[in-house]
Amino acid sequence: MxxxxxxxxxxxxxxxxxxxxxxxxxxxxxxxxxxxxxxxxxxxxxxxxxxxxxxxxxxxxxxxxxxxxxxxxxxxxxxxMTDKTKAGISREAVLGESGQVIRAPQEEKRGVVRFTTPLLGDDEWEFICDSTVIVGDRVTVKDVSGNTLIVSKKQ
Structure with a gap:
């Protein structure tokens, strides 16, 4: 056979x-x-x-x-091929994420922070911070307000 x-x-x-x-x-x-x-x-x-x-x-x-x-x-x-972004994930999943300031806030302009893993579909976001931050500082997301992140300076 x-x-x-x-x-x-x-x-x-x-x-x-x-x-x-x-x-x-x-x-x-x-x-x-x-x-x-x-x-x-x-x-x-x-x-x-x-x-x-x-x-x-x-x-x-x-x-x-x-x-x-x-x-x-x-x-x-x-x-x-796995998707490493957090696009489509709820706002709560973004809280606590940390990124690096790439453009510091100036008078009437918001700053820009970059994350290593994209958050909600983008790796760069405008932010508002209640303390003074400079380029290179690490910040942590505390809240999301529309298309702007509210962050605090990481200690």
């Missing part, structure tokens, strides 16, 4: 299998099946090279390459 599979399974079979698995990702959105499809495409590419691989080796290469692709996705690339 295995000898029959060695002669029956061709590169285009693996290519179609890979494309079907990748297409299934549209209907089963886990972004896991895609990597098994990519592993099948790798086997198809290897079979188009002048290399004779038995069906057992083809399955082994498919399993290993699919596992490597999936592991790389979950270990390295997926964490990069």
């Amino acid at each position: 295995v000898e029959t599979l060695d002669t029956f399974i061709k590169a285009w079979h693996w290519l179609v299998f890979g494309m079907v698995l990748a297409a299934l990702e549209i209907f089963i959105p886990s972004f896991t099946i895609f990597w098994f499809g990519l592993g099948a495409v790798i086997v198809a590419i290897l079979l188009w090279l002048p290399v004779e691989l038995s069906f057992s080796w083809q399955l082994l290469i498919w399993a290993i390459s699919s596992s490597i692709f999936a592991a790389l996705w979950f270990k390295y690339f997926r964490p990069l």
